[in-house]
Amino acid sequence: MTRFTGFALGTDQEEWCARLRALAAERLRPLAEKGEPGRVNRPLLAALGEEGLLGRVFTSGALELCLLRESLAYGCTEAETALALQGLGAYPVLRSGSDAQRERWLPGVRAGRTVAAFALSEPGAGSDAGALALEAVPEGGGGGPGRGKGGWRLSGEKCWISNAPEADFYTVFARTGEGPGAKGVSAFLVPADRPGLSGEPLDMLSPHPIGALAFDGVPVGPADLLGEPGRGFRVAMDTLNLFRPSVGAFAVGMARAALDATVAHTAARTAFGGVLGDLQAVAHRVAEMATRTEAARLLVYAAAEAYDADARSPQVPRRAAMAKLLATETAQYVVDHAVQLHGAAALRRGHLLEHLYREVRAPRIYEGASEVQRTIIAKELYREAREMQEAQEAQEAQEAQEVGEA
Template identity: 60%
Template sequence: MSDFQLAPQHVAFVSWVREKAIEELADLSGDESGRVNRPLVQAMGKLGLLRALFGGEPGSPPRDAAALKLCLLREALAQVNGEAETALALQGLGSYPILQSGTPEIVERWIPRVISGEAIAAFALSEPTAGSDAAALELWAEPDRTGWRLFGEKIWISNAPDADVYTVFARTTRGARAKGVTAFVVPGDAVGLDGSSLDMLSPHPIGRLTFDGVAVDRGDVLGEPDKGFAVAMRTLDLFRPSVGAFAVGMAQAALDATTDHVRTRVVHGAPLARQQAVAHRIADMATQLEAARLLVYAAASAYDNGGDPGGITRRAAMAKLYATEAAQSIIDSAVQLHGAKALQRGHLLEHLYRDVRSLRIYEGASEIQRSIIAREIIGRGATT
């Protein structure tokens, strides 16, 4: 990992994360079931890796997550253990709206259990007809005497159907699009909540949820009624740069493996690296990687430093867009330079090749990131 702009404590933190992942988590990884790997999550809780998702020190109350630390954590894990990285990120994505917008009672009920690895969290936004257009949600919250009852369906929900707690976004005002969405906390064992797992290209805990009159109390609202879309967007502003960090970590692993390969693979009596076409491709891969890393950490620093929300959103979108597209290109080049053996089941690059594809889709596809960037620049006149 490049140490540009990294303070000594950040370098030490990255080393600690990688050491723990290699020494403590490797034997718990490799689950191909496509379901939540609870032993792995619990181990990360015991090691303190999940605690690092949130600000503050062990023993103190958690507070707003720091984007820089989140990115460092995700990049470091991605280089050595992609399954652990994904499990950790999903814990953060599912629980951050609770920390950000929940009442003290809701925070106390769920966040300590998420940090320990006891409770699995999930972020339930996408629906069959509301993916890229998240404001088109149709999951309906019907008011009743004590709160609401939820009716409808969610799909492409990570950690579903195994999560213990869901952050669920539902429509509370018809016809209002983003202005009529409310965020709720829903326990995984709620009456009327059902789900099923989906079989994906890369084994990943993801599924479908159905809500048949699931009851939620007024105290289960995150933030205010009809203002849940802002809860979702604040969460994505934090996590989109860290998706870029995940991509950077995977791309770094691919580049490291490919550099070693071209140095030692002999073709026509000389190392593969002696061929100019190969050397130039390595140079392009490294340049893409460094540019992606710079965008990711610039976006993370902007988030942590506050300032114009539009600028934070724009930088987050740029980081997610460029880093995920670059990682796809870098890993594809790595496969090409390795040849057929990179496609053999179980090879590092075969694994990375399958895993990297989803990054350009989830938490806003690349096309959506381009629309966000254009809107912020053209609509608001932002240039820096």
């Protein structure tokens, strides 16, 4: 696929996105409409698998993932969310799992038969992921934190977990105690049928499934680890750094759908002796909506390109945070103003904008709230400033030494 060149997509990329939008509207949306709000829609997942889109999540670069999510979101937000949740829950298995874990679970995820979930948030540790309280207690002979010869027992709670409690397995982050804060967190692959694991659904504003999980001495062993003990926070961040720009792409897809609906409506709706679009106040608002949407789209693509160029670059977290922040805040603005320009009709159940109005709120919170993204951005800016200052001082000291020796 032709790579993004900075300001425009290639012809093949545009055509692929158009096919995805058509697929979302023609095949996936009818399946979504038949689903029960708040429940995993397995027929929809199966269709995503049959179309090869779930498998593409694990082979795409960040930019291609953004194009995929943006295009699906334009035509069917439920399909986009179902795809994204599969990726979020299973990507740690792809990146950090053992060969046995990948062979056992990923084929079912790609086919849409196996439902994955990413279990990081807790009642007291949502945005502050380093404050996790779910405890992994070593058993079978001691050996210090994270060193139980017979494995661990997980005890505690998770909350706001997408696809819970219906997922077939969970990527779970728990405190094994190798160090304070994030340094003492490990990642585990926990099948849903493990004894001691239970859950309940939560009735939320958005229609996709979200639930809470309870861990009552759930047994896990070394074969369930994702990566190394005490390195679970890195597993989580590797996943989030990839998916944060694509959360922005999801938001851009919703914003573009709302914008297009608004342009069509204001170009045809008559009022005050003409069409709404002839009113300067309306035309200027639509222009602002379009400009913000385009700016968000370009920032999302730039963040994705940065990840694809070097996923370990220190600039990746800042770019990912900027992309998610701007895109999700922009989508909220665009959808809200689209509702205003449509009037009461947009508030009726079943209207596109009524649906988007409910969907658009959550992305400003999950995978790091907007406030967290601002904190990340500021932290990275000040880190870069300190490094530049230290480098300048070191150079000045070197030059002074050379002058003295001369």
